[in-house]
C-alpha cells in the first residue's frame with residue numbers, strides 16, 4: 432500500500448522517473464477486507480483513484496459492539512455523521528479493490544515503472560546517491576542508483592534492519608502474542624440463513640468480543656462477500672517463531688478458539704471451507720529513533736507497524752506517501768543535504784502521529800480483550816453510558832474524539848503549511 436501510494440503521489444507531483452521493485456510476481460491479492468477511513472479516502476481522491484474504490488465499497492451507517500457469547504449489544508455507534516463532518520465517508524472494501532485501483536492509477540502514469548519478481552536487498556550507499564542491490568527472480572542481481580530510496584517493504588523490512596544496524600540502534604520486531612484468522616464468506620453461502628443474510632445485507636461493522644479474542648466483520652464488494660477478521664492468542668506461530676507470518680490454519684482449531692461464541696458465529700465459521708483457513712501472525716516493532724538515513728526513508732509498516740484494532744495501518748502508510756510527495760516536491764533543490772532535510776521534515780510531520788495511533792490501537796485491543804474483573808466492569812459501564820450518548824467508546828476507532836483526531840487531520844495540508852518553517856529549522860545529517 433505504501434509503495435503504490437508513494438509512486439502515485441510522486442508521479443502526480445511531476446516526478447519523472449519512479450521505479451517500483453516488488454518481490455512478488457504480481458499484486459497477489461490477499462483475500463481480506465479493509466476499512467477505508469476518511470483520512471485515507473481524502474488522499475486517494477486527490478490521487479484520482481477513490482471513485483473506483485468507492486463504487487464497490489460499502490458505506491457504513493453504524494457499528495455494533497457485542498458480547499461474543501450472548502450476541503447482546505454492548506454499544507452502538509452511528510457513523511453516518513462522518514461524511515458530513517470530514518468530507519468523506521467511512522467505508523469498508525476489499526483489499527484487492529484498494530491495491531488494484533492504486534495500481535491502475537500508477538499504470539496511467541508514464542513516469543512509473545514496475546519491476547515485479549524483483550527483491551531489493553543490500554543498501555550499498557545511503558548518500559549522496561543511494562544505491563540498492565536488486566535481485567530479479569530470473570536474471571542476475573544488479574545495483575540501482577537513485578536520488579531517493581523509499582523503503583515500503585513492510586513489517587519485515589530489510590532496509591530498516593540495515594539502517595538500525597548501521598546506526599547501532601537496538602530495536603526489535605515485537606511479538607504481540609496475537610494472531611488473526613482472515614475469512615471471506617460468499618453471499619450464496621449465507622443467503623439461506625436469515626440471520627446471516629441480515630448481516631451481509633447490513634451497512635454495519637459488527638465486533639463480537641470475548642476474553643483475549645474478538646471478531647470484526649462487515650460486508651464488502653457490493654455486499655457479495657462478508658469479511659471476518661479475528662484476533663486470538665497466538666498458539667500456532669508461537670511454536671514456529673519468526674519463520675512465517677501467515678499459515679494455513681486448522682478449521683477445528685479455529686472453531687475451538689471461538690467455541691463459546693454464539694451459534695450465529697459458529698454457523699459462519701463453519702462455512703469456511705476446510706483447507707481455506709488462513710491465519711496471520713500479528714507483530715509490531717519497538718519505536719524507531721529515526722526513519723531516515725541519508726537519502727533513504729522508511730514508509731508504512733516498515734517504520735510504524737500496528738495492531739489492526741484501529742484499522743489505520745494502510746491508512747497511515749498512505750498518509751506517509753501523501754506527506755512524502757509534498758516535502759519532496761517542496762524540496763528546493765536536489766542536493767543530498769536538501770533531500771535529507773526534506774526527508775527529516777517528513778519524519779517530523781509523521782512520526783508522532785503514526786506512533787500515537789499504534790499505541791491507541793494496542794490500548795483499544797487491551798480494553799476489548801478484558802476478562803472478568805473490575806476493569807471489564809468499568810469498560811462495560813462505559814458501553815452502557817453510550818446508550819445515553821455519554822462518554823467515550825472503548826472500541827477506539829468508533830469514538831468520536833478519536834475519529835476527530837484521525838479523520839480531521841489533513842496530513843498533506845499540514846505538510847504544505849509547515850514545510851518552509853520545518854525545513855529551515857532542520858539540519859542535514861549525512
Ligand SMILES: Cc1cc2nc3c(=O)[nH]c(=O)nc-3n(C[C@H](O)[C@H](O)[C@H](O)COP(=O)(O)OP(=O)(O)OC[C@H]3O[C@@H](n4cnc5c(N)ncnc54)[C@H](O)[C@@H]3O)c2cc1C
Nearest residue numbers: 432433454466550551584585731732739742743744745746
Ligand atoms: C488482520 C489485519 C487487518 C487490517 N485491517 C486494516 C484496516 O482495516 N485498515 C487499514 O488501514 N489497515 C489495516 N491493516 C494494516 C495494513 O494491512 C498494513 O498496515 C498495510 O498493508 C501496510 O502497508 P505497507 O505498504 O507498509 O506494507 P505491506 O502491505 O506489507 O507491503 C510491503 C510490500 O513490500 C514487498 N516487499 C517486502 N520485502 C521486499 C523486498 N526486499 N524487495 C521488494 N519488495 C519487498 C512485499 O511483497 C509487499 O508487497 C490490517 C492488518 C492486519 C494484519
